[in-house]
Amino acid sequence: MALSNIGNFISQKKAIRTLVILSIVLVMLLAGFTPGSAASFPSTTIVSVNKDVSVTISGINFPADQTFTVRMGAFGTLGVGGTVVGTKEPSSSTSFTATYNIPASLVGASKIAIRFDSPQGYYAYDFFINNPSAATATTGPTKTPGPTKTPGPTNTPGPSPTPKPTSAYKGPIPTINIVGVQKGTSVSIVTKDYPAGQTFTVRIGEYGTLGIGGTVVGTLNSGAGGAIAQIFSIPAALADRAKLSIRLDSPLGYYSYDWFNNDASFGTSSATATMTATPGATPTLAPTATPGGPTLTPTIMPTAGPTTTGPVAGYVGIPTFSISSVVKDQSVTISAVNFPPGQVFTVRMGAFGTMGVGGTTITTVNSGAGGSFTATYPIPAALAGGSRIAIRLETGYYYAYNWFWNN
Amino acid sequence: MVTNTPAAIDVTPAVSDNKYPSTPEEVIRSFLIAYPTDPVYAVQYLSPSLVSKLDASSVSKLLPASGEIAGFIIEKGDTSAESEKSEILTNIAFQSMSSEVQFNLEIVDGRWVIDQIVTK
Numbered sequence A: 001m002a003l004s005n006i007g008n009f010i011s012q013k014k015a016i017r018t019l020v021i022l023s024i025v026l027v028m029l030l031a032g033f034t035p036g037s038a039a040s041f042p043s044t045t046i047v048s049v050n051k052d053v054s055v056t057i058s059g060i061n062f063p064a065d066q067t068f069t070v071r072m073g074a075f076g077t078l079g080v081g082g083t084v085v086g087t088k089e090p091s092s093s094t095s096f097t098a099t100y101n102i103p104a105s106l107v108g109a110s111k112i113a114i115r116f117d118s119p120q121g122y123y124a125y126d127f128f129i130n131n132p133s134a135a136t137a138t139t140g141p142t143k144t145p146g147p148t149k150t151p152g153p154t155n156t157p158g159p160s161p162t163p164k165p166t167s168a169y170k171g172p173i174p175t176i177n178i179v180g181v182q183k184g185t186s187v188s189i190v191t192k193d194y195p196a197g198q199t200f201t202v203r204i205g206e207y208g209t210l211g212i213g214g215t216v217v218g219t220l221n222s223g224a225g226g227a228i229a230q231i232f233s234i235p236a237a238l239a240d241r242a243k244l245s246i247r248l249d250s251p252l253g254y255y256s257y258d259w260f261n262n263d264a265s266f267g268t269s270s271a272t273a274t275m276t277a278t279p280g281a282t283p284t285l286a287p288t289a290t291p292g293g294p295t296l297t298p299t300i301m302p303t304a305g306p307t308t309t310g311p312v313a314g315y316v317g318i319p320t321f322s323i324s325s326v327v328k329d330q331s332v333t334i335s336a337v338n339f340p341p342g343q344v345f346t347v348r349m350g351a352f353g354t355m356g357v358g359g360t361t362i363t364t365v366n367s368g369a370g371g372s373f374t375a376t377y378p379i380p381a382a383l384a385g386g387s388r389i390a391i392r393l394e395t396g397y398y399y400a401y402n403w404f405w406n407n
Numbered sequence B: 001m002v003t004n005t006p007a008a009i010d011v012t013p014a015v016s017d018n019k020y021p022s023t024p025e026e027v028i029r030s031f032l033i034a035y036p037t038d039p040v041y042a043v044q045y046l047s048p049s050l051v052s053k054l055d056a057s058s059v060s061k062l063l064p065a066s067g068e069i070a071g072f073i074i075e076k077g078d079t080s081a082e083s084e085k086s087e088i089l090t091n092i093a094f095q096s097m098s099s100e101v102q103f104n105l106e107i108v109d110g111r112w113v114i115d116q117i118v119t120k
Helices: A003-030 B024-034 B039-045
Strands: A043-050 A054-060 A068-074 A083-088 A096-101 A111-117 A123-129 A175-182 A186-192 A199-206 A215-221 A229-233 A243-249 A254-261 A320-327 A331-339 A344-351 A360-366 A371-378 A388-394 A399-405 B069-080 B085-094 B098-108 B111-119
Touching: A043 A123, A054 A111, A054 A123, A083 A096, A175 A243, A175 A254, A175 A360, A175 A371, A186 A243, A186 A254, A186 A360, A186 A371, A199 A229, A215 A229, A229 A360, A229 A371, A320 A399, A331 A388, A331 A399, A360 A371, B024 B039, B024 B069, B024 B085, B024 B098, B024 B111
Parallel strands: none
Antiparallel strands: A043 A054, A054 A096, A068 A083, A068 A111, A111 A123, A175 A186, A186 A229, A199 A215, A199 A243, A243 A254, A254 B069, A320 A331, A331 A371, A344 A360, A344 A388, A388 A399, B069 B085, B085 B098, B098 B111
16 A cells, blocks of 8 residues: 555544544534533522622532632633632531622623632532523523532543524624834724723733733723723833733723734834834925815815924924825824924814814824824724814924814 | 734643633633644534534644644734623744634633634
8 A cells, every 4th residue: 555545544544533533522512411420510500680789599519518719700701710709608518509799890790600619629600690580591591500520630621511502693892903102102092892881901011911910001981882092101111122912801801902012113004103204304285175075185284373382493394294094983094294303292183173173182292303204093982983083283383283084 | 903923932721620711812722732632622612613513624624734833822802701702813833834813702601612713
């Protein structure tokens, strides 16, 4: 038999073996197989739920002489690392019924995980729907017998729990985009599909950590939800890192993380936030905006405005910028020319027609050596949904403004 | 958005013993550690709907390359317990190539399981 045929034969045998084993696993999955002797495992049943207040749970097969720590956490965490809500003390019986208060951090969650752990290695976990009417349902996802274990060296590759019909789509996953970075100073993000009314803790940490355990740099209140733009300072201790992680967590189990290069060239757009000073750039006046125009239209920028700081010696002309691109409700990228050197411009956005005067402060940008640059700025949540938005860069002496179609 | 070559490689097992991982990231780690050498064992991290679509051929082609995984890093993730879905972007280094792979997970009976694997 040729070597290749032997190889094919072996390959076919492996494939058949894999298929057979896979079939067995599938059968076990479909049959709701549970490894070991279920009778000796502690297991729980949700008895009732007082929404946002407490849950009553009963357990069987709990070792009578052991103390269990009871935790609640976001759905999907199996209760691992959750908030301690009480203990289940030793008793003369292996069965019990007890009520535990829902911690404040989980108030409002639609589903909550609950977990029992003993120092001897016994554990059980379950989840409940934080809604009294659903707690006693006999069908659906109301209650899942928590996979449990007995202590011991056996390492059983536990098949997944009994499959159930594919759940209906439950909405989009909230995400974040990094839209701008000021090296060692700040990072700008824009959220998408964020849930309403939640406070996210924002952390920045070393690259590769997913932001876990990073320095808390602020919070993000999701307000009405959706797209929210916010800027966070980079911790001084991490200011010199080449890459960093950023993470947003809410108590109800939402989280997002990403990473970014800690330099001004990093962002969503290929030309995002790149400060490429061109001292010799010639001022260019772009055509006047045409209201109602269907596309991004570069517009003319005015000359210096009200003085709070003086003019820059040797600088001539006027700063202008055009709109390069827009991501609806998320960000706008501008291309600026002939900006004076060494000036800190405040970037604002406001309603169309306001010229950005008094608009929401987005960030500040230092013009460095002056000249040309491109940058991307997040569109604030308050302006999301608007068809046209004004954007303004101003120092108090110099200013430029423009507007763009938010699409 | 993420285009850089990962500088760090993470091959640390996230779980031990027979405890099922409690986060989407731990599920991914456990899956990537188990899958190259024992795809049948790794099936426990897949959703029933994904498993039902597999056969002897496709079960060995869940990742863009076969063989040992030299390392991987989790680059980006978005998770919603309320919507019971998670998307985790990884960069996996195989012996002769590296590839970005997105894992879409969902919660089935309280556990995070992989429902889709997409090579970017």
